Amino acid sequence: MPTPEGTPASWLDRPGRRRSLFIGGAGVLAGAAAASALLPFTGAEAQQSYANPVVWQDFADVEVIRVGSDFYMTASTMHYSPGAPVLRSRDLVNWEFIGHSVPRLDFGAKYDLSGGRGYVRGIWASTIAYRASERRYYWLGQIDFARSYMYTATDPAGPWTRHAELARAYYDAGMLVDTDNTMYVAYGNTQISVAQLSADGRTEVRNQQVFTTPSSIGTLEGARFYKINGSYYIFLTRPANGQYILKSSSPWGPYELRQVLLNMPGPISGGGVPHQGGLVSTPAGAWYYMAFVDAYPGGRMPALAPITWTSDGWPQVTTVNGAWGSSYPFPNLTPQPVPPLTGTDTFTSSALAPKWEWNHNPDNTKWSTGAGLRLQTATVTNDLYNARNTLTHRIQGPSSTATVEINPSAMIDGDRAGLAMLRDSSAWIGLRRDNGVTRISMTDGLTMDSNWNTTGTGTERATADPCSDRVWLRVTADIRPGSGRQAAFSYSTDGSAFIPLGPAFTLNSNWTFFMGYRFAVFNYATRALGGAVTVNRFTVA
Missing domain, CATH: 2.60.120.200 (Jelly Rolls)
Known part of the structure; x- marks a missing residue:
């Protein structure tokens, strides 16, 4: 079947070949089996496309997970309350607000504008995950570089309640619920560490540094943690122009490093390089990367691109003329319009x-x-x-x-x-x-x-x-x-x-x-x- 007009050849991940992926943790329903890889579009589907940014509003440090056929996205909100919005989509393109993971910034009087102020503090890059064994959602974030807080809900729309206060500040955390139900957190700036949480997610039982960023790269942060086909991946950003990924057979390493993108032209005229964010798969096994684009004075806008995988298990961004596309074919999902954000x-x-x-x-x-x-x-x-x-x-x-x-x-x-x-x-x-x-x-x-x-x-x-x-x-x-x-x-x-x-x-x-x-x-x-x-x-x- 011919490639849809305007679609790069890399969109079709080895035409005629299917790839099965077993996936768990952040980005997907923990323990779910992904059925197949990218497939060509047919009929009317081949004429459909979506434009970037998929949401032209300020949603920074995004993470997207899938639970069944629903996708959920969280983002940084700093000093705004309630914090850590939860948005839902059925097609990765049309998003709607459904709630917040942090109902109130209960982290000190300054967040009440009493005796101080919390500007550019509060909810930084945080993480959301689903634990299928409990049918429960978990949100984790560090506050004021001092402590981390866990909130949980059985419905992503809420109510969310505080589950735990952890003594360590997991900076730019990415949470993974492994296929054996163990909860891990990848975090850090330059020095990347992994923590294992207790079975109830309330305490830390092990902590180990797993990677030191080479000086030639500089800073890596913004961790997202995945298990894909038996391998562990930590997705890391080089702010504000690069993305790298670590891969290992164990959550504790040793990890190999590869560059995903660096100085890639973005889809917003005058905006920055898409980076940070994370990976997510569709129920049929197609993979996508939701990043954000620095686009001030408006903020940081989510942009979506398809991902393919090399034969040895490394992700690649599907580009258009060497750039993150301003448009791509619509995901092989039924479009699900939602009320507009206006x-x-x-x-x-x-x-x-x-x-x-x-x-x-x-x-x-x-x-x-x-x-x-x-x-x-x-x-x-x-x-x-x-x-x-x-x-x-x-x-x-x-x-x-x-x-x-x-x-x-x-x-x-x-x-x-x-x-x-x-x-x-x-x-x-x-x-x-x-x-x-x-x-x-x-x-x-x-x-x-x-x-x-x-x-x-x-x-x-x-x-x-x-x-x-x-x-x-x-x-x-x-x-x-x-x-x-x-x-x-x-x-x-x-x-x-x-x-x-x-x-x-x-x-x-x-x-x-x-x-x-x-x-x-x-x-x-x-x-x-x-x-x-x-x-x-x-x-x-």
């Missing part, structure tokens, strides 16, 4: 949808849903970065618009509420209540230094006439990779005609904050608590 939320449910994450832990006594989102002021401050109950939403790339409809009638003097572009350099359009008058304001100049301390609390750049009991605030954000990208702010008094307000805001494209820009809805007090706003609608288009 759209409108009217906050009529009793709980927030899992696409929402707070900036640090919220004060749950100061917000509610059901008849819109009611945000009472929870902090007295002049600094948005210190304000609790700021609710964030990822920005859809390459550009998108957020519009929020707010009722400000319950604001009191000194209150500030609105819609922000939130990062270490921020700006907002919103409402200022002073001397009994509510004005619309565009404010920029909210900044942090390299230690994530506030260096600027904002400068008002433009104002509009006093508003009524309903106002629409809008920001349009261009998050394509590169410097000079901008966001523009506007407002409306009827929800139809929008009036620009203030200068365009230039986004910070530096990577060191790690997380990309987010839309953020906020309400805080500068004088006294007691005020509130109601968000009737929030739309990302």
Whole structure:
């Protein structure tokens, strides 16, 4: 059968030949048997394709596992709460939020914005796995380079509960549930180690360094741990431009090393090299690599590529003209459309949808849903970065618009509420209540230094006439990779005609904050608590 048009010859893994793989641990249903390797597409399937990034939103340090016919993905969330989102897909291309593995960042007062702050801390590269013997999901992550925490659930959508606190910090961990049900963790930076956990996953019973990165490579981290065809693999990233893999007949080594990719052109114009992430197989045995692409100011975007295997058991990325493809044939799976990651939320449910994450832990006594989102002021401050109950939403790339409809009638003097572009350099359009008058304001100049301390609390750049009991605030954000990208702010008094307000805001494209820009809805007090706003609608288009 001919190769589908535009498909590299390597897509067909030795045409006419099938490969059986036995797989276990992270990336697959532990102990499941994979049936076959990549097969040619037929009929209408040959015309289908998918585009990269498969999700143009900020999901960094991704790991993807398969349990039966369902795929699950986790990602870093740093200081956002709840942490470690869980997304589900049936086809590796269409993804939807279903929950979070860490319901609340219960790791110290700084995550409550009390006596400190957790910016660029919290949930770093973590790992998710499924233990078939218990029909239970496990999530593991280290916090503040001090300790590691395990959370478990019988349903990946939750509820998730804390299972254990482990004394060792498993940096950039990858978890493996072996075919004999033993739980292992690969982790480390440059010096790569393996830990064996107790049968209940609550303690460590063995720990051994298994590999030292050659100085010619530099740094390797971001471990993912697999068992494939009886061999153990530790998948490692060289940030931010390479991927390597270790292979051994034992989890304790010795390990051989091979390069998977280095300086491979990526699928996002202006973006970086796809790296980190991990491997996953389909029920039919086709393999894929879900990486992320540095694409600031928006963040790090998941990209998917097919994987083939050499005859001696090493993975190879299927490329298009020597690059990670901007598109590939659709996986040999039935497409399963899901609700889009954009759209409108009217906050009529009793709980927030899992696409929402707070900036640090919220004060749950100061917000509610059901008849819109009611945000009472929870902090007295002049600094948005210190304000609790700021609710964030990822920005859809390459550009998108957020519009929020707010009722400000319950604001009191000194209150500030609105819609922000939130990062270490921020700006907002919103409402200022002073001397009994509510004005619309565009404010920029909210900044942090390299230690994530506030260096600027904002400068008002433009104002509009006093508003009524309903106002629409809008920001349009261009998050394509590169410097000079901008966001523009506007407002409306009827929800139809929008009036620009203030200068365009230039986004910070530096990577060191790690997380990309987010839309953020906020309400805080500068004088006294007691005020509130109601968000009737929030739309990302």
